[in-house]
Amino acid sequence: MKNLFRLMIFVVISGLMIGVLSACEPETDEAVLYVNLTWHQHQPLYYKNEDGVYTRPWVRAHATKDYLDMAEKVAAHEDIQVTFNLTPSLIRQLNDLAAGAKDIYWVLAEKPVVDLTDAEKRFILERFFDVNWNNIIARYPRYQALLEKRGGTDGDSIQSAMDSFTDQDFFDLQVWFNLAWFDPAYLAEEPLLGLVEKGRDFTQADKDILFTQVLAKVQAVIPYHKQLQDSGQIEVTTTPYAHPILPLIYDNQLALEGNPSAEMPESAFAYPQDAVAHLALSVEMYEENFGRGVRGLWPGEGAVAQEIVPLVADAGYAYMQTGEPVLAKTLGIDSFTRDSQGFVQNADDLYRPYFVSDEDGNQVGIFFRDWTLSDNIGFVYTDMSGEAGARDLVSHLEAIQADFVDNEVPGPHIVSIILDGENAWEHYPNDGNDFLNAFYQQLSESEVLKTITPSAYLELFPEQRSLDDLFPGAWFSPNFDTWIGESEEAIAWDYLAQVRDHLALYESGQASASEEALEQAFD
8 A cells, every 4th residue: 555655656746747847848839830020120321411410311210100119019919029130230320319419301300490591491392201102191181282282303393392382381391201200109199199180380399399209219219129128029139230241241252152154343352350340349239239148140131151150150149040042042942932822832941940050060040031921011911901911921821831730741840031120111001000910919819820039949949950051142142143243343342442451551550540540440
């Protein structure tokens, strides 16, 4: 009896231990298809004029219309995990604007109309309609009326508008350009709702309300992303410092591998130390802004090559992402083929991460973007209702998983949807809010789809296939033809080589300059 009692205890304890161990093991449910959704947020560096004012408004405009509210939409769906890629050039300008810098559109909008010069009024007439006319301007009767009164963009039309626009017309246009570049969700709440409902006859006090909100949204972007990353709902990745085509900075002769007939510059450009510097600066900026070490990298334009793998590993990145054409050529095929419904024929190869290694065995994970599904968000669903577009995408993802199950293809698998997170939405009704909310909701409700960040996926499933030699290419092409290979580009690369060779004289100490001048030259 005593032995039986001991046996029963042993069985119970063993069962409990198995349960504990099972809970610690990664989820390997073959019924789950993981979804890596990455939004790439990037603006180039817009230099300042002689007055220290940015010459373009797009960092600020997308901050009020896209960057903050896109993160807020994710936070509203607790089951959703998303990755946001914030480039250093974007982070640098967001921080500068948050600290008080302004762009010329902002400055001219704040300026009292009576103080505007003719040149400034002409600028306002030419540039303050730079937003989607059908989906944004047409929503607001007064803004639409101002557009119709302005007429065309030719010189005669602008001159006619100079004569016909009243001071109040200019005043209202100053407000509407900046007001329309807010996400509709913000315009539906006070204090901006009051301005929208007022619609016209704005005052300087209305501008104060408007630009107080502009500054508040700009200042919130990076802290809010940090907050969501710290809570575990999103992952923030970044890009080499100035969004370079990193393999070409490393050695532009790599272009010949993807296109042996490319017209090359007379001077070779090979500055691996600059590629290292771009990566090191990106790490430094990331750690300063997010208080943790880097994990994920979206190389500028998804441009990769085997030669940059050691640099990426040495910089501390655990994984990077690029496009399916690179994987296809690396696997020895021309491209991934799709059937008439857009389903990938080699799905088991595309829908998984791989590891690439340097000569010392240091591994970097790499995820490959599904070209068609990503582009559908950017270009196809713009003409559909938000609900219909979301349903089409979710149904396609569920069908991918159903095909894996039907054909008994062992998982897990992950589909990577990676695209620009700022420029598509003005082409959608309601700035894409209906689509995004429906998409996140349908993903949450799906029984077979699970969103996940790349880091979390590799932590769950650390055993992945390896690639021996990563083919050089970008997110949309297995070559670098967009940036090198034609006569104009060859001339530009030769000019760049001349400038960089001249800077090398100071780098080596053969010529001297102040530390400040040298730092500015490198930047």
